[in-house]
Amino acid sequence: MAAAEAEARGAWCVPCLVSLDTLQELCRKEKLTCKSIGITKRNLNNYEVEYLCDYKVVKDMKYYLVKWKGWPDSTNTWEPLQNLKCPLLLQQFSNDRHNYLSQVKKGKAIIPKDNNKALKPAVAEYIVKKAKQRIALQRWQDELNRRKNHKGMIFVENTVDLEGPPSDFYYINEYKPAPGISLVNEATFGCSCTDCYFEKCCPAEAGVLLAYNKNQQIRIPPGTPIYECNSRCRCGPDCPNRIVQKGTQYSLCIFRTSNGCGWGVKTLMKIKKMSFVMEYVGEVITSEEAERRGQLYDNKGITYLFDLDYESDEFTVDAARYGNVSHFVNHSCDPNLQVFNVFIDNLDTRLPRIALFSTRTINAGEELTFDYQMKGSGDVSSDSIDHSPAKKRIRTVCKCGAVTCRGYLN
Incomplete structure (x- = not known):
């Protein structure tokens, strides 16, 4: 085709x-x-300029080597500056050149200075790699926003290195059951409330309190399950007991961290305390399979296994290959997100949904983190609750930098 x-x-x-x-x-x-x-x-x-590859000066005239959009590299041509109507690309070219030289200077490597007549090959090579990375990340960002089913937009940013989109990651919006695992997605009963906030609603049927206040903030302690209204309920989409199912409402940015933690996630909007931020989704596998995969992940120094141990330890969520934005959220020993178990249409207590709520006000531009040992911080912490990820056999050094850092992720 x-x-x-x-x-x-x-x-x-x-x-x-x-x-x-x-x-x-x-x-x-x-x-x-x-x-x-x-x-x-x-x-x-x-012909449309895609990016600029190189620079030289001939007889006092400045030329740029142009990569034409949609045309192969073999058609690249040197064009005089006055012919180029692309101020943004010219600025990016200048910034990339400056950033490369700054990195070389920080690394104390010796590199001959450009004589202002032509770029050194290493500089030009970096500029091309950076341009290709920028294009690849933009395409990935577009793909993520096509696949997500929630209101909040997803942005991608890397101002740290030349790392591009992950090659083996697939964006999903809900649990993906592994072969042989069935996820029942239809509730057998629902409420008939006209006002779920004041009437005995789905939480009461489950023997727990309504999880939210009038401002859509979580008001129950960690360890208490959330029962939201489901597809059988008569209440509409504006019901105050439908929060997690509406999805992420905030615009988030997947960004490359500068502290060696790889990718991270930051919010581009202010998030109020106790607010729902995102779900942790991935492939649902058996705990036996999780143990097998865990040994492979240990050797790679990665951690994406999350036990669904609300009432049993039969299943684990593996977000290594299949996941959403939460795949990129880093660990912190002093996190700003807390885990809660959620039940909506699927009321199987072995398969709760995993929701992340803010533990405090999070300002725009701040990185989002949760404790991989799930002990939380601040007012909603509870050392007696263990929602820890699947067991790990190799101790992984923690790089969170928190004052209360335990030194290891596990």
């Missing part, structure tokens, strides 16, 4: 055996457009 036809049908994309340059040449030959590889109606027969 042609790339353009696949895109039009909304088909899944798979790795191709030919290079991007070859795909672009084939599409142009057949007069096909394909947004995913940069060929649009706008540049099918025209």
Whole structure:
């Protein structure tokens, strides 16, 4: 199937055996457009600057090597500055050059200075890699926002290194059962309340208190389950007992951390104390399978296994390959997120949904974290509750930097 036809049908994309340059040449030959590889109606027969690759000065005239959008590298051309109408790309080129030289200086490496007539090959190579990374991250950001089913937008940012999108991660919005595991998604009963906040609602049927106050903030202690109204309830979508099921309401940013913790997540909006932020989702597997995978993950120094041990330890959530934004949330010994078990349509106590609520006010730009040992912090902490991830056999050094840091993740 042609790339353009696949895109039009909304088909899944798979790795191709030919290079991007070859795909672009084939599409142009057949007069096909394909947004995913940069060929649009706008540049099918025209030239649009995608990024700038190099710089030189010839007879006092400045030239830039241009990569044309949707055209292979073999068609790159040197263009005089006065012909370029792309101030943003010119600024990015200058910033990338400056950042590279600054990094080299910090590393105390010796590199010949540019003579203002041409860039050194190492500088030009870095600039191209940075431009390609920027494009790849933008495509990944677009894909994440196409797949998410919640209000909050997802942004991606890397100003630290040349790391691009993860190669083996698939965004999902809800649990993905492993083969042989059944997730019952339909409740057998629901409330008939006209005002769920004041009447005996679904929580009362389960023998617990309504989890939220009038401001949609959590008001129960950790360890207490949340029972929200479900698809059988007569109340509408504005019911005050429907919070987690509405999904993330905040715009979040997956960003590259500067402290060696890889990717992290920060909020782009202020989050009030005790507010729902996101769910932790992934592949639901048996605890036996979790033990097997855990040994492999230990060797890689990664931790994505989360035991569903509300009443039993039969199942574990593995967010290593399948997950949502929570996949990128880092650990902290002094976190600003706390875990709660949630039941909505699926009332099987072996399979609670995992919701993360803020423990305090979180300002815009602040990184989101939760304690991988699930002991929390501040007013909602409880050392007697253990919602810990699956057992780990190798001690992993903690890099959270908190004053109360325990030194290890496990």
